[in-house]
Amino acid sequence: MVNDSLPPNQRRFFLTIILGGLSTALAVVAGWPLFRFLSPDTGGADVEIVEIPRASVDVGGAHFLTYRGRPVVVLQKSAGEFAAFSAVCTHLGCIVKWVSDPGEFLCPCHAGRFSTDGAVLGGPPPKPLEPIPVVLAGDLLRIG
């Protein structure tokens, strides 16, 4: 037999390479569906623009909604003047709430405060709330 002339360590090396290659191929074939199965849901992240009725935001009031899988707040500062921000506090990621009197955002976790422009008024947040584009189109508000 020709194979018998090969030293055992060469045969072992060959087997190791073959088995290693097969195992890697199997791991990829089994791993890819597993990775896709566990991949996070985009949660509407591909939706560029969300529309809501203008009437859903009162003058001097705020309306919370989900935009691209994240919470967003739309504010009507005065009649016809709208602003939208990410509702995620820039300190540790809690969701801010709207306090109509005195008219500012308050983070309930560590008392961070933000103005109607999203600027930091007090507390630990290191930067302003992230602004989101919002335009009025007839009776609809287009966010995004």
Next chain:
Amino acid sequence: MSPLKRLVDYLDVRLGVRELVRQNLTGYLVPRRANFFYTLGAVLLALFSLQVVTGILLLIYYRPDAANAFASVQYIMNEVPYGWLIRYVHVVGSNIIVIALLLHMLSVLFMGSYKKPRELTWLTGFILFNLSLALCLTGYLLPWSQLSFWATTVATDAAGAVPVVGEMAVQFLRGGAMVGEATLGRFFALHVMGLPLLLGAVIGLHLFLMRRVGISRPPFGPEYEPPAPLLSFRHEEHPDGIPFFPHYVAKDLAAIFFFLAALAWVVFYAPALFIPPAALEPADPFVTPPHIKPEWYFLWAYQTLKIFPSKVIGLAVQGAFMTLLAVLPFLDIGPERRPAHRPLFVTCYFLGILLMVAISIWGHYS
């Protein structure tokens, strides 16, 4: 010095891993004539592990309440990337497990491996078989389809035939008078937690017994002789055997991949084999679909209940058969294991298999 050798040295000083490996892998000798059927234990371990992994993955999206269960399974099948693959592997895997369990038990019976000193190993194996069937039954309800609902209704109804406590047993199983939300809650808890924990514990005991007593020598070949009567504990050694690692592990792996290939074939080429049309409609407690049949491995029990004029007798016959199977090692106490020297047993064995297959086919077409 390579990092691997340094790691092994580190563990060896603290845990004596080289001695452990020698005792349990390279120096652990198993019978030279061990055949394909000796690999079925390893195959079952691999398949049960696959069920645990796919089951945990399905739990991520499955919702165990009557209002959402069916929709969540449809979501897994149609929306979640590769959700269909994970579910099919879980469904087909459960059926392949029953096939492997039956082959394992039938081979142990044929080779007389249940005999002294392995009675307890057989008994724990028999319990594992029943726990596996209970896992199949409880898992069957979870998709909350017409098939799940009515198959569970029929299966739980059978317990009502038990005299005196039957009606109470049915209500306890269902958590109410009919199959409903309470049944789903019970079966879900049993399927994902209660039964798997119990199964894991009994598998541990089964493996301990198998390892402690030693693997039985196959009762074939001219050199095989029935052992002398056992008067005190003795681990069965095989000094002329082959090392468990790598020789026997290679055999185990070949069998495991054979079963995985069969599983993959069904998943990709015949996925509807274990999912009939009634499994595609949501459960409706007011409409019983025609010709509801249990899974193939329960057909013999289903048909037995129909053959006998009274459900009590049918249930008693089933109970007597299962009890006989459980206590067989305590009744069949002769030392002879060679099939050719046990004509009566082998005749009953093959007639029994033929009878079960015939009753199951009858149940399928009835």
